[in-house]
Amino acid sequence: MSKMLHTVNKSPFEHSALETCLRYARQGSSVLLIEDAVYAAARDTAVAQAVQEALKRVQLYALAPDVEARGMQNRVLDGVRLVDYEGFVDLVVEHNAVQAWL
Amino acid sequence: MEEEAGAGGKVKKFLYVNRKAPYGTIYALESLEVVLIGAAFEQDVSLAFIGDGVYQLTKGQDTKALGVKNFSPAFRALDDYDVNKLYVDEASLRARGLSAEDLLVPVEVVSTERMAEIMEGQDVVLSF
Amino acid sequence: MKLGIMVNEGPYTHQASDSAYQFAKAALAKGHEISRVFFYHDGVNNGSRLTVPPQDERNIVKRWSELAAEHKLDLVVCIAAAQRRGLMDKSEAKRHGKDADNIAPGFRISGLGQLIEAGIEADRLVVFGD
Numbered sequence: 001m002s003k004m005l006h007t008v009n010k011s012p013f014e015h016s017a018l019e020t021c022l023r024y025a026r027q028g029s030s031v032l033l034i035e036d037a038v039y040a041a042a043r044d045t046a047v048a049q050a051v052q053e054a055l056k057r058v059q060l061y062a063l064a065p066d067v068e069a070r071g072m073q074n075r076v077l078d079g080v081r082l083v084d085y086e087g088f089v090d091l092v093v094e095h096n097a098v099q100a101w102l
Numbered sequence: 103m104e105e106e107a108g109a110g111g112k113v114k115k116f117l118y119v120n121r122k123a124p125y126g127t128i129y130a131l132e133s134l135e136v137v138l139i140g141a142a143f144e145q146d147v148s149l150a151f152i153g154d155g156v157y158q159l160t161k162g163q164d165t166k167a168l169g170v171k172n173f174s175p176a177f178r179a180l181d182d183y184d185v186n187k188l189y190v191d192e193a194s195l196r197a198r199g200l201s202a203e204d205l206l207v208p209v210e211v212v213s214t215e216r217m218a219e220i221m222e223g224q225d226v227v228l229s230f
Numbered sequence: 231m232k233l234g235i236m237v238n239e240g241p242y243t244h245q246a247s248d249s250a251y252q253f254a255k256a257a258l259a260k261g262h263e264i265s266r267v268f269f270y271h272d273g274v275n276n277g278s279r280l281t282v283p284p285q286d287e288r289n290i291v292k293r294w295s296e297l298a299a300e301h302k303l304d305l306v307v308c309i310a311a312a313q314r315r316g317l318m319d320k321s322e323a324k325r326h327g328k329d330a331d332n333i334a335p336g337f338r339i340s341g342l343g344q345l346i347e348a349g350i351e352a353d354r355l356v357v358f359g360d
Binding site: 111112114116128129132135136139140142143145225226227228229230 | 236238270271310311341342343345346347349350355357359
Binding site: 007034035065084088090092093095097 | 231233238245246249252253255256257259260262354355356357358359360
């Protein structure tokens with residue numbers, strides 16, 4: 001059974017929301033990066049290693065419209081899946097509950 | 103996960119996640135207002151305090167000089183509403199030089215793993 | 231599936247209301263039901279019909295009103311949060327002796343119980359905020 005969908009909307013360079021979320025996200029759950037959190041999906045950043053480490057336990061998604069708005073579309077880390085708003089809806093439906101790390 | 107309540111209504115597991123300190127922003131106060139109203143709905147309610155959210159529960163809050171209401175005593179009233187599952191993240195307390203004795207209500211101090219388990223079992227997560 | 235949405239920030243300063251709107255639109259396009267959108271904290275300001283954004287900019291309030299009209303959405307503004315921030319409907323304005331109301335079409339003012347009810351009735355509740 002699919003578990004929790006976590007959403008994060010803060011830049012990882014400004015705020016600990018993603019770090020905290022990843023501490024609590026259990027094996028097999030999913031994390032969707034939206035708004036400023038999509039910067040966490042970029043390659044060669046100071047948090048990229050932590051994000052790649054997290055990919056071993058959880059599935060990471062980034063909201064493509066937010067990625068594109070911020071010009072990060074050619075820098076997305078391998079393993080991070082891009083979804084549009086309809087994909088966001090699908091993720092909500094497929095998981096038992098949604099937790100927003102505001 | 104859902105059970106039938108006596109009145110024929112649904113009972114869901116509600117988790118309120120508090121991650122923000124009081125007074126600097128209104129989130130903590132308005133979160134507590136949801137908890138107090140929500141108590142009338144007889145759901146299975148838990149509160150989680152993580153990060154700066156633990157500051158909501160500290161003893162000795164005195165807002166007189168600020169001219170705003172000190173709402174921390176309201177946490178003591180939660181038990182009267184049968185809201186008594188308050189979970190506080192151990193690492194967050196420790197990082198802030200606090201322990202359970204510094205808090206104004208009895209809480210269950212839990213590890214990250216335990217908190218993750220509690221979160222995973224919820225139907226509705228309200229984050230503030 | 232029945233989805234509930236909570237919006238915790240006002241229009242324009244934070245992206246929360248935009249994200250919630252795009253999410254709601256996509257959910258409706260996929261045939262899901264949005265059982266309620268609940269506006270809390272500064273999110274109540276999404277319900278002010280007095281906003282006048284520049285013409286070449288999205289009109290966040292109007293967009294919510296139109297989506298509500300098209301899909302019969304229940305847009306609920308929290309009464310306690312609204313009173314603090316000066317968001318009124320006619321009867322509230324009268325009750326408090328105010329000379330005007332400002333709630334936008336499609337929005338209604340009600341209590342926090344509506345949020346809990348949305349959490350109980352909907353299959354999922356999705357929170358947008360900051």
